[in-house]
Amino acid sequence: MSEGAQVSEGSEVSVAAEAGRIAVRKTYKLYVGGAFPRSESGRTFEVTDHAGGFWANAALASRKDARDAVVAARKAFPGWSGRTAYNRGQVLYRVAEVLEGRRAQFAAEVRLATGVCRDEALAEVDAAVDRWVWYAGWADKIAQVRGGVNPVAGPFANFSVPEPSGVAAVLAPRDSALLGLVSVLAPAIVGGGTCVLVASARYPLPAITLAEVLATSDLPGGVVNVLTGQVAEVAPWLASHMDVNAIDVTGAPGGLADDLAVAAAGSNLKRVLRLPPVAWTADPGVDRMFGYLETKTIWHPMGL
């Protein structure tokens, strides 16, 4: 909601107008391959604010949208994983910078979505910014923490390096408008992976506004693709997709998460992240980030 920044303090209406002027509302679309397309299905669903008032019509992503998003993520993978870790760290830090600059807008959207008070909304945005900074700093530390030299019993140089699994499907937590979203998204890409993020059906709009931040932060198009819609409709296609390498099922309710895990295993042995529920304000730790990594071991003989 681009006019969010103009929402007056304490206002909880979804459409704000300054005196004497009709606001220009935003059309919330998908984010795929660096562009903002509508759903190919032509469908939308109504999103309300926390008080039940009309906010916007969000795109209702289809199976085809999910597949298009996977294609975009796959296409972006060689470039993103091929960047230096230093560069990936800089891009993630840039995301934090741009997000910080749109602090008021995001706080307004978080308030509108969840109904929390102004200070709480600002605190959530600040925590989200800090989370991008935390992961930005990780980019060029992962290989040394997660990899190493292996002292094999022979004349060989032998070392192990972490590499991204590839394309991930990330189901954003249902209960968080921004911080949970960022907390599952950043670890999926910091190591060089690309992803298709399925936004919370309850709070889909901050995810699209976050996509605007990503689109203007030097993050290559396709590294993050954002779908809005029903997790139960879209996620099964991602879980069984043969060109998806990992899935974080955080945003799926228990029964669906089981089904997704089975489909993910039975199709192409995806890496399934199903971490215990955490408070998004807590120290994120490394498990989620490392869950998207493989270990590659390289041997080369030594000798004169």
Added chain:
Amino acid sequence: MRFEYAPAPESRSIVRLRDSYGLFIGGSFVSGSSVFKTISPATEEVLAEVTLGGVEDVDSAVAAARHAYERTWSVMPGRERGKYLFRIARLLAERAREFAVVETLDNGKPIRESRDVDVPLASAHFFYHAGWADKLGYAGFGPSPRPLGVAGQVIPWNFPLLMLAWKIAPALACGNTVVLKPAETTPLTAMLFADVCQQADLPPGVVNIVTGDGGTGRLLAGHPGIDKIAFTGSTEVGKEIARQCAVSGQRLTLELGGKAANIVFDDAPVDQAVEGIINGIFFNQGHVCCAGSRLLVAEPALDPLLDALKRRMESLRLGDPMDKNTDVGAINSRAQLDKIQSLAALGEEDGAVRWSARCPLPDRGFWFPPTLFTEVSSSSPISREEIFGPVLAVTTFRTPAEAVAKANATPYGLSAGVWTSKGSLALEMASRLRAGVVWANTFNRFDPASPFGGYKESGFGREGGRHGLEAYLDVVATDVAGTLGASDV
């Protein structure tokens, strides 16, 4: 000029196989309800009778492992656990010749390989992991990582003792107890290992070994008393276990199939590359999940390389695995031979050109000559499917990018090889190949300190090195089951 070799058979005198083996449960051998025979694939001679583990057998093995876990092993200080593992490493080394002979008899692999590779590496695995037992807090998984509990481990027939060591050593070092199911066709070194456990005075129930067939493996993998499953074998079975674990909540690591590309650039030293290609696909009769079964050759290098390769293949000695000069032993089973033959036939039907080394095949036992296919299409079954035999599919490429694309065009991602004398090219290729192990100017090297495991459908989790410990510790990590242990992080 061709020299003839006199027979140089290894003596069997060091081995005294029993007529019949029970199951190793709770520290002693117990009998089961039914039995099957294990044969030598080189002669089809019956070696011994072993027990076919059933429901009750698996139940009692899991119960013994649970008891030992709770009462003994998980509460024993790491330095004491480590001492048992050091003992086992030493015992394996002391009895190395005996293990090598039994392995070769039961598996069909050349004695040179079991003697120089399988057995020393198995011992080294225990020695390496023994040292971890009291240092787990320094491994990067938190200050005092906990074991998972009882591990159910199902291993294949291609490296019976070595796979046992890969499974048991890290599990025990981390404080878990195990129930291991050896492969149906190669149970004997595991039975011998049970004897080593007794000699080491390993507390009863810490290691339990239940022999049997695929059905026994399923019973173990599906047993609700198991906290962690480790499986090495086919991708098909791996997916089945993964689906099951997705619902059951058990932790899982998988080491599955492969269809590795071995890439030779035109600046590669030909003789070294040829040795690497030979080792890559004919080591252990090609019964190697990480075998270099697809040879990708830079177009200008193809003809001289093929000439050298065929010359070398003609010099491979196929035959009695017990002969110390044998390079290529027996195919492990009739079923595996049938599979290799049918895939080779499919390759020919598909238009690929077959060339096999002209070596006489023994009359008895299961044999397949070292074989390569040229003019292989990328869609041919011999390009795509894991043959798990001495069959090499040869194709060409023009640019490094094409080599990468072809190498990565497989659902597997276990290993890859690259041969070039240009260092920057070797490193660039190593980083672009989507595989868990990349051998540059070498192939099929293994070490307990070196993490091994696959990308994509070759499985997940690593075995060996610091990384391998993660599979047996209660750290929150990803697995297909999506069943992550409770985190105290």
